[in-house]
Amino acid sequence: MNSVSVCGVEAELPSVVVSDGELAGLCGLPEQEVQRYSRGRTRLESPDGEGPTALATRAAKRLLTARGLDAADIDFVVFATNTPDMFFPGSGCLLQDALGCRTVGSLDVRSQCTGFLVALDVARRFVTTGTYRRVLVAAADTPSHVNARDGRSPGLTCAMGDAAAVALVERGEQQGNILGIAVHTDGSRVSDYCCEYPASRHFEGPELALRNRLPVAAVAAGKHFPTADFAALREIALTRVPQVFEEALAKAGCRNVDVALVAHVDPDVERELGVAIGERAGRVVTSDLLYSGGASLPVLLSRAVASGSVLSGETVAMLTSGAGVSWGAAILRQR
Amino acid sequence: MENVMELPKRSHILGAGFEVPRTVVRNDDLSSVLSTSDEWIIQRSGIRERHYVDDGNGSSALAERAARQAIAAAGLTPADIDLLICATLSSDIDFPGNSSFIQQRLGLGGILAFDVRNQCSSFLYMLSVADQYVRTGGARHVLVIGSEVHSTGIEYADRSRHVTVLFGDGAGAVVVGPSPDDNRGLLTINLHSEGAHAQKLCLLGPASLSKPRLALDWTPDDISGWPQMDGRFVFRHAVTRMGECIEEALAAIGAGKDDIRMLLPHQANLRINQLVAMGLGISDDRMANNIERYGNTTAATIPILLAETLAAGRIHDNDLVCLSAFGSGFTWGAALLRW
Numbered sequence: 001m002n003s004v005s006v007c008g009v010e011a012e013l014p015s016v017v018v019s020d021g022e023l024a025g026l027c028g029l030p031e032q033e034v035q036r037y038s039r040g041r042t043r044l045e046s047p048d049g050e051g052p053t054a055l056a057t058r059a060a061k062r063l064l065t066a067r068g069l070d071a072a073d074i075d076f077v078v079f080a081t082n083t084p085d086m087f088f089p090g091s092g093c094l095l096q097d098a099l100g101c102r103t104v105g106s107l108d109v110r111s112q113c114t115g116f117l118v119a120l121d122v123a124r125r126f127v128t129t130g131t132y133r134r135v136l137v138a139a140a141d142t143p144s145h146v147n148a149r150d151g152r153s154p155g156l157t158c159a160m161g162d163a164a165a166v167a168l169v170e171r172g173e174q175q176g177n178i179l180g181i182a183v184h185t186d187g188s189r190v191s192d193y194c195c196e197y198p199a200s201r202h203f204e205g206p207e208l209a210l211r212n213r214l215p216v217a218a219v220a221a222g223k224h225f226p227t228a229d230f231a232a233l234r235e236i237a238l239t240r241v242p243q244v245f246e247e248a249l250a251k252a253g254c255r256n257v258d259v260a261l262v263a264h265v266d267p268d269v270e271r272e273l274g275v276a277i278g279e280r281a282g283r284v285v286t287s288d289l290l291y292s293g294g295a296s297l298p299v300l301l302s303r304a305v306a307s308g309s310v311l312s313g314e315t316v317a318m319l320t321s322g323a324g325v326s327w328g329a330a331i332l333r334q335r
Numbered sequence: 336m337e338n339v340m341e342l343p344k345r346s347h348i349l350g351a352g353f354e355v356p357r358t359v360v361r362n363d364d365l366s367s368v369l370s371t372s373d374e375w376i377i378q379r380s381g382i383r384e385r386h387y388v389d390d391g392n393g394s395s396a397l398a399e400r401a402a403r404q405a406i407a408a409a410g411l412t413p414a415d416i417d418l419l420i421c422a423t424l425s426s427d428i429d430f431p432g433n434s435s436f437i438q439q440r441l442g443l444g445g446i447l448a449f450d451v452r453n454q455c456s457s458f459l460y461m462l463s464v465a466d467q468y469v470r471t472g473g474a475r476h477v478l479v480i481g482s483e484v485h486s487t488g489i490e491y492a493d494r495s496r497h498v499t500v501l502f503g504d505g506a507g508a509v510v511v512g513p514s515p516d517d518n519r520g521l522l523t524i525n526l527h528s529e530g531a532h533a534q535k536l537c538l539l540g541p542a543s544l545s546k547p548r549l550a551l552d553w554t555p556d557d558i559s560g561w562p563q564m565d566g567r568f569v570f571r572h573a574v575t576r577m578g579e580c581i582e583e584a585l586a587a588i589g590a591g592k593d594d595i596r597m598l599l600p601h602q603a604n605l606r607i608n609q610l611v612a613m614g615l616g617i618s619d620d621r622m623a624n625n626i627e628r629y630g631n632t633t634a635a636t637i638p639i640l641l642a643e644t645l646a647a648g649r650i651h652d653n654d655l656v657c658l659s660a661f662g663s664g665f666t667w668g669a670a671l672l673r674w
Binding site for chain 2 (some may be wrong): 045046047048049050051052076077081082083084085086087088089090092093094095096097098103104105106107108109110111112118121122125126128129131142144145146149150183184185186187188190193194195196197198199200201202203206208209211212213214216219220222224226323324325326
C-alpha cells in the first residue's frame, strides 16, 4: 500500500560567511561570547532582499533538473518557514510563482523547528491518498533577518544561520522509503522560545487609536526579537527527543537506525542527545553549519548524502526539537 | 502508513462552532475616524457592522470558545481530539503560532498541533489536510480552527480605509473525523495558488525578505506595516477563480450546478459572492452570507458561516454543500460535501 517516497533532497546555502569575530563586532559582543554559542560552526547569512523563497527556489530548480522534471510536474507545494518573506501571503505561493508551477495549491505550514517534519508528514499523506502524485516540500529559514543584532538574546544571534532545503515526495513503483514520522507539541511552554511582537493580543484599550499589534515603544524596546531559554530547550530535547525517536522507530518497525541526524539550536545539546539515544542511533551526524530552524534537518540530510555520511540503503533518523515547544522524529531509508 | 485495520473512506465535518467578541463596531463608528460612510461601505461590500475584541486575550481566546462549541456539537470531548490545526493572520504573538496557545487553552498538550498560513483560503487548506490525516489513519478527530483579531492590525487612517472597513474579529471551528456513511462527507476539494499576484493583497512586513526584518526606527507611518489591497484587481480575480474552482469541484464528482443545495462562500465581499452565485445560477435561498454582521474574518469566515447555517436549520441530510474561498496569495479553492 505504501509506495510513497522522498525522492531527492537538495540544500541551498547563502554565500555570505560571517565569522564569529565579525558578528561580535556587529553586535557589540565579546568574541568569546559568540564562540560560546557557535562552537566553531560556520555561519552563513542571506543578504537583505534574499528571503527563504529565494533560497528554496534555487534548491528546487537544481532538484528538478537533477531529476529530469520541470515545474509542471509539481502537483502541490508545502512550505515550512518561521521567517516568511512577507507577513502575508506565505512563502508557498511565492515559490509556486518563482518556479513557474501551474496554479497548484501552496500550503504554508508553521511549526517552527519541526516545520520540515510536519511538512513532510502532510505531504506524504496527500500522496498516500492519491490526492497528489508529486509534492514539493520546502523548508527555509533566514533567522539572521529576525534575530537581534544589538547584543540582546545573544544565544540565538550567535547560534543561528540561514539555509533552505527542498524535497520531492512522490508515489513510485518501489517500496516507500518514509518509514515513520512522529511530531508532538506542548503549548504550555511557548515562552521557552518565542517572539512577542507583532502581537495581536497586545491591547491598550478599546479606542481605535490604541489598537495596534506593533506599538512603536515595543519595537524601540526590541520586543520584536526572539528570545530563548536555552536551559529549558535543553531539558525538552533531552527528555522528549529520545521518546519520540522510540515512537518513530516503533512506527517504522525498526529496532535501530544506521544513522541519526540531530539538529538543535545548541550544539552541546546535539552532542548530549547523541549519547542519550545510544546504540539505537548508529552513527550520529550533526551539522558543521549553525542551526537554521526548520531547515536544519533537510539541509543536514542533503549534505550528509552528498558527503557520503549517509549511504544508499541505510536507515536514517531525523531528530529535532524547538519552539512551540515541539519535538519530532522521522525515519527514512536512503535510496 | 499507520497500522489501522480499516481506514475511513471519507472524512466529514462532525460539528461546528463559532465565537465573535461582544463589541459591535458599526460603519458609522468607523466613519467618525475615517473618510467613509455607511452607504459607501454597504454599497461596495455589503458590510454593516463587525465585532472587535475588547480585551487582550488575542485570537486564541476566541478560538478556544469556538473550538469548545465545535467539539460539543460533534458529541465529543477535548480528550477525543488527536490533531489540532489552526490558521490565523493575527496570531497572539509572532511565534510560536496560535496552535500552541490554543492547545494550552484546551488542555491538549502532547498531541501534534501546527499552524497553517493560507490567508482567506486557510479553512479549505486545513480541511484538506485534516481529510488526509483522517483517511490515512494519522488522526481520528482533527480540530480545525480559523481565528482572527484583525482590529489590532488594521490602520485607522484614510490611506487604508478601503481595507480597514472590511475586516472584523472572530473565530470558527470544526471537528473533522471519519464519516459515519461512505456516501456522505467530503466528496472533493481543490486547492490553488498564484503567487504572481502576491502583492495585490498583502502585508509586506515585518517579514524576512528584509534584513533586518524591522528597523529599530520603524514607525507606523511606513505603509509596509499595514495590509494593502488592489481592490478592483482582487475583486475581478475572486469572481473568476471562485466560479472556476466550483465548476472544477462539480466536474470531479460528476454533479451539476443545480445539484448545489447550499453555497457557503468566504465572506470577503457580498458583491463578489452575488456575482459568483449569479454565474452558477444559484438563487439567494441556496446561498448563505453573514458578512453584513461580521465583515471579513479571513480564516474564520467559512466555519462561522457553516456553524450559523447549521444552527439555522438551513442544511439538511443529503444536501450537497459547497464551500469556496479566494484571497491573498492569491490562493483559492472549493469543496463539496454531502451532508
